[in-house]
Structure formats: C-alpha cells, structure tokens
Amino acid sequence: MRRADRLFQIVQHLRGGRLVTAQKLGTWLEVSERTIYRDIADLQSTGVPIDGEAGVGYMMREGFDLPPLMFTRDEIVALVAGARMVRAFGGAAMARAAEEALVKIGAVLPDAEKDRIARTEIHTPMWVVSDAAREAIDLIERAVEKRQVLTIDYTDEAGRGSVRDIRPLGLWFWGKVWTLIAWCEMRGDFRAFRIDRIGSVIVAGRTFRPERGKQLADFYRTVERSGDQAILNGTARGG
Numbered sequence: 029m030r031r032a033d034r035l036f037q038i039v040q041h042l043r044g045g046r047l048v049t050a051q052k053l054g055t056w057l058e059v060s061e062r063t064i065y066r067d068i069a070d071l072q073s074t075g076v077p078i079d080g081e082a083g084v085g086y087m088m089r090e091g092f093d094l095p096p097l098m099f100t101r102d103e104i105v106a107l108v109a110g111a112r113m114v115r116a117f118g119g120a121a122m123a124r125a126a127e128e129a130l131v132k133i134g135a136v137l138p139d140a141e142k143d144r145i146a147r148t149e150i151h152t153p154m155w156v157v158s159d160a161a162r163e164a165i166d167l168i169e170r171a172v173e174k175r176q177v178l179t180i181d182y183t184d185e186a187g188r189g190s191v192r193d194i195r196p197l198g199l200w201f202w203g204k205v206w207t208l209i210a211w212c213e214m215r216g217d218f219r220a221f222r223i224d225r226i227g228s229v230i231v232a233g234r235t236f237r238p239e240r241g242k243q244l245a246d247f248y249r250t251v252e253r254s255g256d257q258a259i260l261n262g263t264a265r266g267g
Contacts, residue, residue, distance in 0.1 A: 208221045
C-alpha cells in the first residue's frame with residue numbers, strides 16, 4: 029500500500045469520534061505500530077485534528093473532511109455494482125440517489141477513468157420491485173431514522189390479515205424480498221414483516237424512544253439465544 033493511501037485509510041478509520049489504538053490500525057493496515065506513530069504525527073503536523081497519544085489511542089474531532097481522492101479500479105467496480113443494485117432493488121428515493129451517486133462518481137474521476145463506469149459489466153434487472161414496494165421502503169427507511177411509529181395492514185404466510193402499530197427498527201434485503209424488523213405493539217414482541225406482504229403502511233403520528241428490551245441490539249440477542257434462523261435467513265414471522 030502506498031503511504032498516501034495508508035494516510036487516507038488512517039483518517040477513514042478515525043472518523044466518527046472512535047478511539048482506535050495504534051495496534052489496531054497497524055493490524056488493519058499491515059504495518060508496525062512505529063509506522064502508525066509516524067503517520068499520525070505527520071497527519072497532525074498538516075492540520076488533521078487527531079487527538080490522543082501512544083499507548084492510549086487516537087480519535088479525530090468531528091468536522092474534518094478530505095477533498096475527493098482517486099478511486100482504485102476495484103473501488104469503482106464496487107461502487108458501480110452497489111449503486112446499480114440499489115437502483116434495481118431499493119426504494120424510489122434510494123434508486124434516484126444511486127443514479128445521482130453514479131453521476132457524482134464519474135464527475136470526480138479523471139477522463140482516463142470515466143469510461144470505467146460504463147465498462148463495468150455488472151448488471152441488474154431494471155424493474156424487479158413494484159412501485160408500491162418502493163414507496164413503502166422509502167417510508168419505512170425514514171421512519172426508522174426518525175423513530176416514527178407505523179400502522180401497517182399485514183397479511184402473514186397463512187393468509188391471515190391484521191392491522192397493527194409497530195416500531196420500525198431496520199430493513200434487510202435477502203436477495204428476493206425486503207424484511208422489516210420491528211417491535212410489534214400488538215404482540216409486545218419483536219416481529220419480522222415481509223415488505224411484499226404489507227398491504228398499506230402509514231405514519232401513526234407519534235414517535236417512540238429507545239427502551240431497554242425493545243431495541244435492535246435486544247432483537248439480535250433474542251435471536252442468538254433462541255437460535256431462530258427463520259428470521260435471520262429472511263423468512264418473516266408476522267404473527
């Protein structure tokens with residue numbers, strides 16, 4: 029790895045106010061701790077706001093950003109493939125954002141590399157998610173971020189219908205269907221709902237606060253304890 033690339037990677041690892049030791053950075057970047065110490069000192073000398081010291085760890089203050097840097101060939105392929113998948117399988121807003129991201133990626137590339145986007149022969153079907161599902165995905169994604177309670181009209185695998193209020197926690201895509209993990213207020217428990225089985229979804233007009241036992245981390249612990257692989261492999265449980 030070139031030294032310039034290594035310095036860039038150090039900055040990336042320190043983003044978000046995380047405290048990271050030189051030992052971890054050295055392991056990730058496959059260099060010695062002494063090399064990390066020198067690199068940190070060089071970054072600090074150029075004005076990068078890194079705090080910390082040897083033996084304790086380092087973190088970067090918020091608000092620092094880097095100018096656009098060159099993407100490698102593999103990074104371009106990964107970005108293009110990911111954007112095309114989101115465009116094909118994501119919500120309507122996600123699809124538009126993916127299209128715009130491809131334009132922005134092309135804008136920061138030199139002329140010699142711009143054609144690489146078009147030459148990336150990784151493709152997805154253009155229309156595999158219904159318009160209704162795309163709208164639901166966007167609405168749910170925003171509700172997860174804003175902690176908005178949703179009211180859904182759901183039909184389970186057996187064809188039983190129900191209307192319930194849920195606390196949306198996260199969306200998963202399993203290659204064929206999207207699944208929403210939520211805290212179901214009607215059942216008083218976690219439930220997984222397939223997006224394609226949700227007849228309608230509306231914002232209930234109220235928000236929720238994170239509560240002990242009702243958060244995504246608690247859901248993960250529940251699955252680990254129960255060994256319920258049905259949820260983990262995308263088989264939704266909406267009862």
